[in-house]
Each structure stands twice: as C-alpha cells, then as structure tokens.
Amino acid sequence: MIASLEGAGLTWSEVPEEADIILVNTCGFIAEAKEESIETTLAIKEKYPYKQVVMAGCLVRRYRHHLIHELNEIDAFWSGADPAAISEILPDLYSLPVLQGMPDLPAAAEVRAKSHKRSKRKVQYTLFERKRLLSFPGSAYVKIAEGCSNNCSYCAIPLIRGTLRSRERRSIVSEVKDFIGRGIFEINIIAQDLASFGVDRGSQELELLLNDISALKGEFWIRLLYIHPDHFPRSLLSIIRDDPRILPYFDLPFQHASPAILKAMGRKGSKESYLSLIEEIHKCLPDAVIRSTFLVGFPGESREDFLTLIDFLEAAQLDWAGVFTYSREEDTRAFSFSGSVAKGAAMRRKREIEEIQLSITEKRLERFIGRELAVLVEERVRGEDLFLARGYLRRRKWMD
Numbered sequence: 001m002i003a004s005l006e007g008a009g010l011t012w013s014e015v016p017e018e019a020d021i022i023l024v025n026t027c028g029f030i031a032e033a034k035e036e037s038i039e040t041t042l043a044i045k046e047k048y049p050y051k052q053v054v055m056a057g058c059l060v061r062r063y064r065h066h067l068i069h070e071l072n073e074i075d076a077f078w079s080g081a082d083p084a085a086i087s088e089i090l091p092d093l094y095s096l097p098v099l100q101g102m103p104d105l106p107a108a109a110e111v112r113a114k115s116h117k118r119s120k121r122k123v124q125y126t127l128f129e130r131k132r133l134l135s136f137p138g139s140a141y142v143k144i145a146e147g148c149s150n151n152c153s154y155c156a157i158p159l160i161r162g163t164l165r166s167r168e169r170r171s172i173v174s175e176v177k178d179f180i181g182r183g184i185f186e187i188n189i190i191a192q193d194l195a196s197f198g199v200d201r202g203s204q205e206l207e208l209l210l211n212d213i214s215a216l217k218g219e220f221w222i223r224l225l226y227i228h229p230d231h232f233p234r235s236l237l238s239i240i241r242d243d244p245r246i247l248p249y250f251d252l253p254f255q256h257a258s259p260a261i262l263k264a265m266g267r268k269g270s271k272e273s274y275l276s277l278i279e280e281i282h283k284c285l286p287d288a289v290i291r292s293t294f295l296v297g298f299p300g301e302s303r304e305d306f307l308t309l310i311d312f313l314e315a316a317q318l319d320w321a322g323v324f325t326y327s328r329e330e331d332t333r334a335f336s337f338s339g340s341v342a343k344g345a346a347m348r349r350k351r352e353i354e355e356i357q358l359s360i361t362e363k364r365l366e367r368f369i370g371r372e373l374a375v376l377v378e379e380r381v382r383g384e385d386l387f388l389a390r391g392y393l394r395r396r397k398w399m400d
C-alpha cells in the first residue's frame, strides 16, 4: 500500500502530526483483532479529527457493509482484494475539504460511499517495487501467494483473502535478488501455507522456488514461515540440508493432536503422522528448530482430547509453540458446531499448554549452550557497547 501511494506522488511519514491522511491497516481474523482494529481506528480519528482517516485491510474486506454504515467518523474505507490498488481512492480523498482543516460531513459521506464502491471491484494483485520496508533493518518479508484453499472449518482467512493465488516464481526470485542486492540479509518467505504454493497452477512448487533462490549468489538467510503439516513436501529437507542459507527453521501449525478435533477442524493429519514428520525433519536436519501453534477450546474438545494434545506436546519436544483459544467466527463452518467450550476452561487449557511448552523450550535451548552460531545483529543499545542479535532459531516477532 505504501509503495502504491508513493507511486501516486504521496510522501510517507511515520509521524501522524505531519500527515494529511492516516491509513490504518486492520486485521479481521479473530474477535480480539477485530475489536483492537476498530478501537485503534476510532481513537486515531478522535485524536486527529481534522485529518483524513482511511481504514483498510482485512477487517474492511470482511465487514465492509457494516463498517461503512456504522463507523460514521471514518472518512474512507479500502476493502479491495488488491491492497496496492489503494491509490485509486486518492482522487476522492483530495476532494474532501477536511484537508483544508474544515470537516464537511456531506462531502465526507459522498467519499465514503465512493471509496466503498470502488473497493468492491475485482482487481488483480499488482506488485510495486517496495523501496520502503516496515520490517526491522536487515530483514524483509516476501509474500509468495495470497489466499488459501485449505478451508479449515474455524478459519476466516479464505473468506477474507479468497482462494489460493500463487505469484510467478520469476517475480519472486527477482524480488529476493533485489533485496539481497540492497543489503537485506534475512528474507522471510511467507504465505498462508507455503506448501500450497503453485497448487493453483497444478502442483506444489516450493521446491522449485527454493532451487531457484539457491542458485542466487551471495550471503543471506531464507526463512520459511508457515508450512501446513498435512502436505509438507519432504523434498524440502535435502534442499535445506544442501544450502545452509536456507534456515532449518520450521513453523508448522499442527493446531491439535486429537483425531476427532483434527477431523472437525478439517485437517487430515494425526498425532502419529505429525510425530513422524518431526522425526523425519530431525533425522535429516539434526539442528532443525520446529515451532508450532495450537488451538484449544474448539467446539467439542473434551478433557480427553485435551490430554491427547498434552501427550503429543510431550512426545513432539517442539522448540516453541504459540497457543490460541478458539474464536467463533461468522460464516465459517465451525460457527454452527455444537459443544462449545467455556471461555474460562479454554483459557485454563491455553495456560496449561503454555506452561508445559515453556519447560520443554528451556530444555531444548540447552543444546545451544557453548555453541557458536552466526547471528544477525539488529540493534546497538544506546550509550552502551552492547548489541542485540538473533540466531537462526528465532524469527523476529512482527512489530517487536
């Protein structure tokens, strides 16, 4: 979005006081994110009443009809499938008298209606050269596919982002090459599910992409973020083993281990298949770091299902795991499932898993004591001869 707006002649500033237009990028994935998105946008408009506040992103994409009618304070909305097409609403925004410091409600309402109409159009996913990155210096995110066709029963992402659309390999490799040439050391390859990359064109292409990236010269790290464990391409392992620049770091969202819950979630794996995947990874790559996410409190999750998940956790010995409680989302299949788990019980299960994982993580980290690792230096502590750095075993948390 920034690249698109800069291409249209705007100047980006991270200081809201300097800006004429404030763009709020929202999330519409789960209840907490939705609340936070709305509260943040309204708080910004309240703080800067004479600036134009544009709400964009997934929340708008999911709830555009409600938002446009209910958030009268907000000047414009962008819910286009193509975030980069946001510059299309600029002519409308320029016509607002708000820019002259005088809010004019009838004009604002007209723009709100227009921006909504424009954003309903189907647009192609366009790519802009990203001169400015919001990630930490030295690190960049390269998205290789948009949308998801896995349709897990609890997940709103396919409703928001649509079905899988993979980028052309050539364009991805050229972007990676450009970043390396600009001195970016760590490239995070992301998508909702990297294992599905290319499937919309006929077959899995992650292996081909990594071979193409491996052919590039230079010093860099490639970090793969989010591979659905049900279709993990085993051929990846030898590619990673043969090119140390592709990090042996795996983010595999297992979500659960109970057969009944996995089935209800619409996932095909099992406790056994996931344990065997972990074993295969460690066999080929003894230094592999594996992290995962789990969802507790899914409708119908009994104490027994939960104990199966704990058994799995003990057996899997993962390096790290994030735990989420189930959020009941409209228009997903799970919305109508019976057997809801009380919020308090779900929270207790989350804390239980987190405690168990914490002690596993502490033990797992012991294998790095006394070893020398290459690290990415990210910050110098002001006024001290001290630097903060990160090894291959840890990704940068978004907005750390």
Ligand code: SF4
Binding pocket: 148, 149, 150, 151, 152, 155, 156, 157, 158, 192, 193, 228
């Ligand atoms: S694979 Fe991930 S993004 Fe796709 S539907 Fe399942 S949970 Fe959602």
